Amino acid sequence: MTSKAPVNQHPSTQEASPVRVRIAPSPTGDPHVGTAYIGLLNYIYARQRSGQFILRIEDTDRTRFVPTSEQMIFDSLRWVGLTWDEGPDVGGPYGPYRQSERTEIYREHAEMLLANGHAYRSFETAEELEAMRQQQIAAKVPPRYNGAHRHLTQAQIDAYLAEGRPYTVRLKVPENQSTTFTDELRGPITFDHNNVDDQVLLKSDGYPTYHLANVVDDHLMRITDVIRAEEWISSTPKHVLLYAAFGWELPRFWHMPLLRNTDKSKISKRKNPVSLVFYQQSGYLPQAMLNFLGLLGGGMAQPTEQEIVSKGLNTKEGDIFSLAEMLEKFDFRRISLGGPVFDLVKLKWLNGEYLRKLTPEEFFTALRSTILSDSYIRAIAPLVQSRMEILGQFGDMTGFFFADNILPPESVWLPKKRTFEESLAFIAEQLTALEAAAWEAEAIESSLKTLGEAKQWSVKENFMLLRAILTGSTSSPPLVESMIVFGKARTLDRLRRFLDVQKKQANQRK
RNA sequence: GGCGUUAUGGUGUAACUGGUUAACACGUCGCCCUCUCAAGGCGAAGAGUCCGGGUUCGAGCCCCGGUAACGCUACCA
Structure with missing residues (x-):
């Protein structure tokens, strides 16, 4: 048996290049608080380093695409106060910033991998794969692609292609090796390739999966730091392998803790309001929402006892801070890794604090621009006039x-x-x-x-x-x-x- | 099941390079204020740091072994 030493120990990007970070939400429904959370973190990281913050739309899943969603994402992120330097709506030098407009780029890159032997065509249908998966589950073995089409002869491939059979392009994960990458907050993480599936990179409809599109775009858009949620740790080795297959330099990876429901499961709409639109329409103030998100996961140092005394701070002021203060004091190394519960009770308290600080005039304006806006009342009025x-x-x-x-x-x-x-x-x-x-x-x-x-x-x-x-x-x-x-x-x-x-x-x- | 990550009161976080009775905020409870309810003020309860070993004069912080929770395990992101 070959040694399983971490042969793919890739160095991280050096400090030299200007920092560029991104968020890449999918337009599959209402804009999510998790997007705002990761967005805030990326925004702070970029601003603290005079870098760029990019918004990219990952709309490669046609089956879940919701047309109105993209605009809602823009509106909601702007509502909480985040702005981006490049994006579908503001342009930029590395566009287009909508993945559905980049399919040709992904196809070309998939071809490159096919040509250099880091990927292969897989002709199974989705049904066949599902059947295989069920068998594996029944047999109590880990469900994985069996690699059947990994070693198809050129003649077989040509025959399938001549038939016009649809295919996917899969990553050829090297056998008997492992991949180690550095998570900036957790240190080195190693995955044995036995546990890394031959990921589909290009779907049979010609659209890329997240993995391909993400790596290609991050490289082409000169992303230096990938700051995303913890749920991506497991697929990071695939991404590292892709960078290596293309011969590209690796970005730094920062995996942030996942927001949780009260029961500690990953935050979900069945158990918690997660739509930013909900918070906006219910009358939460954007500053309060941003403040609350900044509180989750640490990052902001609490004032020391001396500070509380010398500045005459009320102790609760340690939990109340603006975006400007976050830019000044937020420290990524302080982030605590346990997934924080998205606690509506504390959010409401914070919102109340902000509400009470408004002048009467500001408070009136806040009411008139949200729950008592002309447009809202105008929409309600015809329902009751008669x-x-x-x-x-x-x-x-x-x-x-x-x-x-x-x-x-x-x-x-x-x-x-x-x-x-x-x-x-x-x-x-x-x-x-x-x-x-x-x-x-x-x-x-x-x-x-x-x-x-x-x-x-x-x-x-x-x-x-x-x-x-x-x-x-x-x-x-x-x-x-x-x-x-x-x-x-x-x-x-x-x-x-x-x-x-x-x-x-x-x-x-x- | 496999792999990975994480683990301090109910919740979010603190605790400098290991150093006295584990701190702050939210929430809860009580009292004060008050025509009510909030807000505000004062106070209380609530964790001995997931468990078990080890190192040390001393461990929430270091080491070893477990456990649990969560994530991933898709031609979804």
């Missing part, structure tokens, strides 16, 4: 649009002919259906009706249940229109919170 006799009834009819907590009692929401359990189960299904729906009237209505038919809930029962939970009342402006105005993020959050509360209460009763 139902009103005097203007004073506006509040009675629209309160739920301006509320954070709507928790109707059972007497309001529980349908007469349904049990508690079946109703809750149905709400959970409504939630799932709505999560998948495009946020426009027909899509919402039809997905709800389809669900109702499948589960034998009449349209009336179906919509009334939702109405009660969302508005807190059995009479309200038109439901679907109200949901649209209220927004997808907040609507889904209200449903999730309702379910959480009901489940907790049900558990307590037991």
